[in-house]
Amino acid sequence: MDDERLSDDLAAWACYRLDRLQPGLRILHLYDSNGVITKGGLLVRIGKTVSRA
Incomplete structure (x- = not known):
């Protein structure tokens, strides 16, 4: 959300299943x-570890 005095409009959003992202650097659109897809993106580093229950 962008920060404005009178209103708080949605700037952009993304929704991804984390179990489907491969490890490493990824750009999320x-x-x-x-x-509608924008020109914006987030650069994220995905790392996964397996834990035994």
Whole structure:
């Protein structure tokens, strides 16, 4: 959300299943409030570890 005095409009969003992302550096594309892909993206580093229950 962007920070404004009078309103708080959605700037961009993304939804990804974390179990489907491969380890390493990834760019996650962002969508606008209408669900249309934007030019924005997030660079994230994905690391996974297996724990035994």
